[in-house]
Amino acid sequence: MSVIFKPLESYRDDFTYHNSAQAISRFPFPFPEDNYMYSVNIEPATPREPGSVFSHWFDIDEHYLSEMAERSIVLERDPERCLVMPHMATAAWDTLEMLMTHMAADYPEHFSLSREGERWTWINRPLGIEQAFTFGDADTLPCEPLEYITRQTQGDFALLDQRDGNLFMDAGMVTCPADWSIKFDAGMSFTQWHAPVPMAHQMGVFERALKYLLNIQVDHPVRRLNWTLTVNPRMDTSSETYHEWGQERALVNAENVASMVHLRVELQFMPRLPRSNALLFGIRTYLISLEELATNPAWACRLHRVLRDLPDAIADYKGMTLYRQFVVDWLSQYDPEVVVA
Amino acid sequence: MNSPIEVRVAAVTQITPVIREFTFEPVRGALPGFSSGSHVVVHMPVGERSVRNAYSLLSNPAQTQHYRIAVRLQDESRGGSRYMHEQVKAGDLLQVSPPANLFAPNSQARHHLLIAGGIGITPFLSYLPELQARDASYSLHYAFRGGFTDAYLDSLRENLGTQLQTYDSIQGQVLDLATLLASQALGTHVYVCGPQRLIDGVRVHAEQLGWPEIRVHWEVFAAPEPGHPFVANLARSGLTVEVASDSSLLEALEQAGVEIPNLCRGGVCGQCAVAYLDGAVEHRDAYLSATERSNTVMPCVSRGLCGSALLLDL
Numbered sequence: 001m002s003v004i005f006k007p008l009e010s011y012r013d014d015f016t017y018h019n020s021a022q023a024i025s026r027f028p029f030p031f032p033e034d035n036y037m038y039s040v041n042i043e044p045a046t047p048r049e050p051g052s053v054f055s056h057w058f059d060i061d062e063h064y065l066s067e068m069a070e071r072s073i074v075l076e077r078d079p080e081r082c083l084v085m086p087h088m089a090t091a092a093w094d095t096l097e098m099l100m101t102h103m104a105a106d107y108p109e110h111f112s113l114s115r116e117g118e119r120w121t122w123i124n125r126p127l128g129i130e131q132a133f134t135f136g137d138a139d140t141l142p143c144e145p146l147e148y149i150t151r152q153t154q155g156d157f158a159l160l161d162q163r164d165g166n167l168f169m170d171a172g173m174v175t176c177p178a179d180w181s182i183k184f185d186a187g188m189s190f191t192q193w194h195a196p197v198p199m200a201h202q203m204g205v206f207e208r209a210l211k212y213l214l215n216i217q218v219d220h221p222v223r224r225l226n227w228t229l230t231v232n233p234r235m236d237t238s239s240e241t242y243h244e245w246g247q248e249r250a251l252v253n254a255e256n257v258a259s260m261v262h263l264r265v266e267l268q269f270m271p272r273l274p275r276s277n278a279l280l281f282g283i284r285t286y287l288i289s290l291e292e293l294a295t296n297p298a299w300a301c302r303l304h305r306v307l308r309d310l311p312d313a314i315a316d317y318k319g320m321t322l323y324r325q326f327v328v329d330w331l332s333q334y335d336p337e338v339v340v341a
Numbered sequence: 342m343n344s345p346i347e348v349r350v351a352a353v354t355q356i357t358p359v360i361r362e363f364t365f366e367p368v369r370g371a372l373p374g375f376s377s378g379s380h381v382v383v384h385m386p387v388g389e390r391s392v393r394n395a396y397s398l399l400s401n402p403a404q405t406q407h408y409r410i411a412v413r414l415q416d417e418s419r420g421g422s423r424y425m426h427e428q429v430k431a432g433d434l435l436q437v438s439p440p441a442n443l444f445a446p447n448s449q450a451r452h453h454l455l456i457a458g459g460i461g462i463t464p465f466l467s468y469l470p471e472l473q474a475r476d477a478s479y480s481l482h483y484a485f486r487g488g489f490t491d492a493y494l495d496s497l498r499e500n501l502g503t504q505l506q507t508y509d510s511i512q513g514q515v516l517d518l519a520t521l522l523a524s525q526a527l528g529t530h531v532y533v534c535g536p537q538r539l540i541d542g543v544r545v546h547a548e549q550l551g552w553p554e555i556r557v558h559w560e561v562f563a564a565p566e567p568g569h570p571f572v573a574n575l576a577r578s579g580l581t582v583e584v585a586s587d588s589s590l591l592e593a594l595e596q597a598g599v600e601i602p603n604l605c606r607g608g609v610c611g612q613c614a615v616a617y618l619d620g621a622v623e624h625r626d627a628y629l630s631a632t633e634r635s636n637t638v639m640p641c642v643s644r645g646l647c648g649s650a651l652l653l654d655l
Contacts, residue, residue: 087448087449087475088448090471094374161448162445163445163447163448163449163555164447164555165555170448215604215610215612217439217440217441217604218373218374218375218439218440218441219373219439220439274373274374274375274376274405274440275374275375275376275402275403276376277376277377277378277379277442277445
């Protein structure tokens with residue numbers, strides 16, 4: 001089934017981003033239960049039902065054009081959102097090969113790749129790109145290879161160097177992070193960049209997750225879902241732009257909560273990069289407003305219970321304390337137990 | 342579980358009197374890519390048993406049309422190396438695991454000091470193209486018995502020049518580890534692959550000189566040592582598995598249809614750790630802590646002590 005791209009919508013200023021009914025139906029709702037606690041919820045990334053966000057390694061959806069335009073805006077204002085330390089050059093080429101190969105195989109109507117030895121030709125029809133280049137020679141591309149390919153792929157990507165029994169964030173393209181910064185985390189270990197997360201350390205979550213990630217093998221990627229709430233459909237909630245979005249959390253009220261507050265879900269996808277032995281950490285972000293989400297009342301009911309009972313420390317860490325009660329109150333209309341009471 | 346890949350033996354080359362090189366090509370599709378220091382596990386049908394040995398990939402990681410491995414005929418072979426030497430011919434089909442890497446070069450090393458003993462040269466053959474492409478600082482110290490275990494010596498001499506130092510035991514040349522390690526600049530990482538006593542020597546001297554553990558890398562590819570036969574009882578499935586003296590517990594479990602995640606098959610990666618509920622274990626791994634050993638066993642190398650039956654939580 002071919003993906004149909006929506007015309008350009010915005011993730012800033014007038015926020016014209018919306019989901020079609022089809023996009024809502026494939027939204028990766030992240031809660032298997034009525035409550036949420038940190039866990040090592042990593043599973044082998046075996047392809048699931050066709051058309052779902054889990055059917056391909058790198059999911060392309062109706063927002064492709066808008067998301068790529070948003071990435072360009074962010075990079076124009078702040079080119080350092082893409083960084084590649086010198087020792088990560090091989091990993092950057094690994095990433096380019098993996099993305100081009102899978103996108104061309106999974107979406108042949110939109111992308112194609114032909115290879116003759118090191119002479120490659122890449123075609124991206126939706127963005128009107130045709131590029132001949134020499135694999136391994138960065139001078140034959142218009143920009144650095146990681147930047148080149150991730151300007152054409154939805155989602156953020158961190159490239160983790162594996163050494164000393166840990167993973168180090170030594171390269172990445174991060175323009176739509178949920179309140180973090182690639183520049184701040186650059187060079188940190190997995191253990192260091194997770195230090196601020198509450199509760200999970202005591203539960204041993206990161207120790208076990210790290211052990212699991214270090215042992216990911218070529219062609220056997222894993223995935224997990226992570227989530228938070230975001231005010232407005234804003235992709236770029238990075239530390240660098242906090243002054244632009246931080247105060248929006250105070251604008252939420254009982255009248256605007258359903259259109260303004262969005263559930264933000266990250267489909268994290270982690271394949272081993274074969275040639276460099278680095279780990280690719282893909283973070284594909286999906287945004288859905290509460291009113292769109294409530295078109296599926298079972299989701300609204302479950303989200304109500306999750307947010308109502310979420311430990312304060314986690315709510316605080318996820319930055320929703322200021323407006324959480326508005327969300328819980330609005331969602332309660334979908335919870336039969338509350339309505340009866 | 343990593344399902345094995347079917348490969349065809351494209352070429353067999355005698356490298357020295359005891360070392361043979363095998364080139365594998367894919368039967369269908371392309372081979373997965375790999376990084377410097379990776380290995381594959383080759384599945385070998387030896388009589389009634391399936392022996393699985395890990396071998397380093399020695400080809401250039403930039404070229405994945407083929408995999409190449411080299412196998413030394415072991416004097417006390419459990420059948421694996423003998424099978425590779427005597428049975429496997431060009432055109433044969435074999436099963437190999439996808440590549441895994443437990444011995445990768447460290448990106449932050451100021452200098453890479455590579456120490457190889459005999460067949461232990463193999464992982465470094467996949468390091469060299471990568472280190473050269475990165476313009477990294479490195480030196481290779483290669484100890485062998487001339488005319489016997491000196492695989493790839495000529496091409497290394499040609500390729501490496503002064504970055505290669507050789508030590509031929511036939512000529513009485515000795516690799517003085519203490520002096521070599523003491524003369525290294527700060528920021529050097531040492532990598533050693535070869536016989537156990539060479540690995541032990543590097544680790545002991547590095548420790549005495551105060552090297553941090555993370556700068557000392559070693560890879561063992563000795564097949565599991567034989568031992569007394571014993572019986573493993575599986576608590577959950579109720580199976581009883583007989584482990585012959587020349588078979589590992591892991592191989593015996595696999596033979597019985599019990600697949601356990603594993604990577605190194607040499608007691609270092611920790612993947613195959615299994616809980617045991619009863620019995621005395623002869624622990625031969627380099628992974629478990631003393632506390633863990635009271636209830637966990639690494640079936641790739643460890644056995645029932647003096648034939649003790651083990652009750653496994655499987």
